[in-house]
Amino acid sequence: MRSGFTLLEMVMTIALLAVFAVKITSVIDTTTKTTESDIMRTTVDAQARQVLRQIGFAVMGSHPESLDPRMPAPLNQASLKYQVNLGISDGKVVWSDAEEIALEEGRRQIYWSDNPDAADERRVVWTSLVAPYLEGEIPNGMDDNGNGLIDEKGLSFTIAGQAISMKLTLEREREGQEPLVTTVETVVTCRNMVEGWARAE
Ligand SMILES: [Ca+2]
Ligand SMILES: [Ca+2]
Numbered sequence: 001m002r003s004g005f006t007l008l009e010m011v012m013t014i015a016l017l018a019v020f021a022v023k024i025t026s027v028i029d030t031t032t033k034t035t036e037s038d039i040m041r042t043t044v045d046a047q048a049r050q051v052l053r054q055i056g057f058a059v060m061g062s063h064p065e066s067l068d069p070r071m072p073a074p075l076n077q078a079s080l081k082y083q084v085n086l087g088i089s090d091g092k093v094v095w096s097d098a099e100e101i102a103l104e105e106g107r108r109q110i111y112w113s114d115n116p117d118a119a120d121e122r123r124v125v126w127t128s129l130v131a132p133y134l135e136g137e138i139p140n141g142m143d144d145n146g147n148g149l150i151d152e153k154g155l156s157f158t159i160a161g162q163a164i165s166m167k168l169t170l171e172r173e174r175e176g177q178e179p180l181v182t183t184v185e186t187v188v189t190c191r192n193m194v195e196g197w198a199r200a201e
Pocket of ligand 2: 137139140141142143144150151152
């Protein structure tokens with residue numbers, strides 16, 4: 001006849017419970033980390049798409065001859081100046097002041113600027129997560145990621161006629177893990193081949 005647990009049984013039960021508790025905690029930890037990581041990835045992905053869309057909308061209304069610089073592939077550029085069509089006044093097209101979208105490499109930022117280099121320049125930062133080089137690219141004089149461009153930066157424009165190709169890699173550091181990297185690209189066509197384009201003073 002037995003009543004209750006022996007000391008040995010009690011010790012074993014407590015030990016087993018402890019093991020379960022540790023396992024459950026580690027499962028919860030992993031789940032939390034995965035969720036945080038997923039949220040971060042979604043945020044970086046969304047920001048990359050948003051910034052690319054903003055750049056696309058900004059340059060879409062420009063005149064192709066206003067694009068500066070214009071380097072043929074495989075050369076490419078991490079900045080672009082342009083002027084957009086603001087509308088018609090007295091039968092003439094009114095062109096905007098020069099605007100610029102550029103990568104500020106030291107700060108990993110893309111900024112939009114109105115009147116670049118002028119005393120009254122205005123700047124707005126669109127993202128601060130730009131990778132130094134496009135995904136898969138390292139500075140070695142070669143095209144490491146096979147996209148036809150050599151040593152392209154985290155923001156890269158290529159211009160061919162009216163088409164502006166743009167590529168963007170965002171990179172977010174993570175503690176104790178590989179950084180999160182997202183690359184997006186698109187091509188937009190300048191829609192303002194109208195006569196009477198004049199460079200801003
Ligand atoms: Ca490349
Ligand atoms: Ca390279």
